[in-house]
Amino acid sequence: MAALVTLHFNHALLPQGWAADVRLSIQDGRFVAITPGVARQPGDHHAACALPGMPNLHSHAFQRAMAGLAEIRGPKGDSFWTWRETMYRFVERMTPDDIAAVAAQAYVEMLESGFTRVGEFHYLHHDRNGARYAEPAATSLAIIEAAAQSGIGLTLLPVFYAWSGFGQQPPSTAQRRFLSDIDSFAGLFDMAATGARILPDALVGIAPHSLRAVAPTELSALQQMAGDRPIHIHIAEQAREVSDCLAWSGQRPVEWLLDHADVDRRWCLVHATHMTEAETSDVARRGAVAGICPITEANLGDGLFPAEPFLRAGGRYGIGSDSNVRIDAIEELRMLEYGQRLIRQERNILALAPGRSTGDALYRMAVDGGGQALGDDAGLQVGASADIVTLDLAHASLVHRPVERLLDALLFGAGRDAIDSVWRRGVQLVSGGRHQARDPILARYRKTLERLTA
Ligand code: NGQ
Ligand code: ZN
Numbered sequence: 001m002a003a004l005v006t007l008h009f010n011h012a013l014l015p016q017g018w019a020a021d022v023r024l025s026i027q028d029g030r031f032v033a034i035t036p037g038v039a040r041q042p043g044d045h046h047a048a049c050a051l052p053g054m055p056n057l058h059s060h061a062f063q064r065a066m067a068g069l070a071e072i073r074g075p076k077g078d079s080f081w082t083w084r085e086t087m088y089r090f091v092e093r094m095t096p097d098d099i100a101a102v103a104a105q106a107y108v109e110m111l112e113s114g115f116t117r118v119g120e121f122h123y124l125h126h127d128r129n130g131a132r133y134a135e136p137a138a139t140s141l142a143i144i145e146a147a148a149q150s151g152i153g154l155t156l157l158p159v160f161y162a163w164s165g166f167g168q169q170p171p172s173t174a175q176r177r178f179l180s181d182i183d184s185f186a187g188l189f190d191m192a193a194t195g196a197r198i199l200p201d202a203l204v205g206i207a208p209h210s211l212r213a214v215a216p217t218e219l220s221a222l223q224q225m226a227g228d229r230p231i232h233i234h235i236a237e238q239a240r241e242v243s244d245c246l247a248w249s250g251q252r253p254v255e256w257l258l259d260h261a262d263v264d265r266r267w268c269l270v271h272a273t274h275m276t277e278a279e280t281s282d283v284a285r286r287g288a289v290a291g292i293c294p295i296t297e298a299n300l301g302d303g304l305f306p307a308e309p310f311l312r313a314g315g316r317y318g319i320g321s322d323s324n325v326r327i328d329a330i331e332e333l334r335m336l337e338y339g340q341r342l343i344r345q346e347r348n349i350l351a352l353a354p355g356r357s358t359g360d361a362l363y364r365m366a367v368d369g370g371g372q373a374l375g376d377d378a379g380l381q382v383g384a385s386a387d388i389v390t391l392d393l394a395h396a397s398l399v400h401r402p403v404e405r406l407l408d409a410l411l412f413g414a415g416r417d418a419i420d421s422v423w424r425r426g427v428q429l430v431s432g433g434r435h436q437a438r439d440p441i442l443a444r445y446r447k448t449l450e451r452l453t454a
Helices: 061-066 080-091 096-113 138-150 173-178 182-198 216-226 239-249 253-260 277-286 294-300 307-312 329-344 358-374 403-413 438-452
Strands: 005-014 017-027 030-035 045-052 054-059 115-122 153-160 231-235 267-271 289-292 316-319 388-391 419-424 427-431
Touching: 005 358, 005 403, 017 403, 045 403, 054 096, 054 267, 054 289, 054 316, 054 358, 061 080, 061 096, 061 115, 061 438, 080 173, 096 115, 096 138, 096 329, 096 419, 096 427, 096 438, 115 138, 115 358, 138 153, 138 182, 153 182, 182 216, 216 231, 231 253, 239 253, 253 277, 277 307, 289 358, 294 329, 307 316, 307 329, 316 329, 316 358, 329 358, 329 403, 358 403
Parallel strands: 005 045, 054 115, 115 153, 231 267, 267 289, 289 316
Antiparallel strands: 005 017, 017 030, 045 388, 388 419, 419 427
């Protein structure tokens, strides 16, 4: 059995709120004891203040490499769909080795920003001409390699993709690298799950890409295959997706999904942007997590998630960095609240209750929902992975802030620049804001980009 690691913090954000003089004991990567109100003991690592690591419930790591390359106005007016064409062109050239290099860079940035486990919604399965690789799960293994190098927790979500639009429209040439049938997908899933065993605490789930890309019978088969594992799906991200779904089925995407699948706590509905009031409260009631990706949703012009009605109905959400155009857990939360403020012309919306801190509410809800969606309950609690973020209290935005204002100061006044150290499974990976393998991973990423953008 591995040695006990002990840490002591003046303040730590526990599931029930801030506590003082907290001692955390860690064995085999998980918390075995958490005791508030005790003095520091010899041998304890010590820091001023600890937050739980943040789950990142939705990432397409490879898209990190195209950040900033889709921001020039095109001939017809740009949208999600024109961005997607740019993304498809970019992805044409990527090899498994490129994917590993780009994902490692993205995962280092995630850790430096406070994300400690990532849900990788991985669909780039095949070779450039659409052929299977000799090692059919080659690109999943590239993701696993990147997780191993960076030390981030991985919930690998192999994606099933078969069609280009509702009603089983044939896939386009640009989509040929993504495609499976149910049998070939089952093989791919097994190989990815086996490959992920090299990681200490990887989990696997299943991701039907969207109702556009998966037929109803396939969705049922995937749900069967998933058993108790996480199931993630893109849903109702774009207004056109809603109108296409209505034309196909007479129902809206969320409405259709709730009627035709056993949506429950295993499910993560990624984006869930365009929902009626009834859909919003129905998703909340089912216990599914809404996977909100505020930076990407703003970047792609998706629309705003109905956050307040969803939360008031008891809904759970987590955050994702999705396109990875910018990787910053704190900024995701700020953007979530600011979107609501701008549309509603009000303030402190997601705090929900009078007297509650908005930063505290945003952070804690995202830890809980993100942990649920990734299949491993997060937070500073016994049994959870020992994933910890500490803050630089000398940061100009954090100085002289009482502890109960710290998350507000962090979310609204700072960002990933205020993060000092990040621990994963009781091992410190980030200190002074820098990941221990930042330089070699960045050097490999630079070489990859040189080729990809040549
Ligand atoms: C994706 N991204 O799978 O990378 C998608 C674009 C699609 C977002 N939806 C492709 N943000 O949805 O068809
Ligand atoms: Zn996505």
